[in-house]
Amino acid sequence: MNTTPRDTELRALRVVPDLESPWMTSHEAATYARCNVETVRRATRLFKKTDGRRGLKAIQRSDEGHYLIHVDDLLRWAANRAPSTGTRRYRAAA
Incomplete structure (x- = not known):
């Protein structure tokens, strides 16, 4: 199987670090996805x-x-998959 550098990046994204919350700001998401915040x-x-x-x-x-x-x-966006259709509720940390 022939892998591209982009495939390697996507595999690296699947390793989720210890996050206090699964919610990120656009700046945090850009850092996590290793892309520009404007993207x-x-x-x-x-x-x-x-x-x-x-x-x-x-x-x-x-x-x-x-x-x-x-x-x-x-992760779905980074893998070039369609957005999820369910609803998530934002819950602030207690």
Whole structure:
């Protein structure tokens, strides 16, 4: 089997470090995915534009709030898979 450098990167992404929360800001997601923060923001806008058919699924708790991205959705996006269709509820740490 012939692997590309991108395949190696995606395999490395599947190893989830010890996270206090599975939710990340766009800056944390960009660092985790090793890409530019604008790439992550563009992907979240694409998700909204296409009614959830493409892009990176994220939640925004208020109109002017930051986007929060779940680690599972980030991994799906990095693997070039379709966004998940279920609903996740954001729960603040106790």
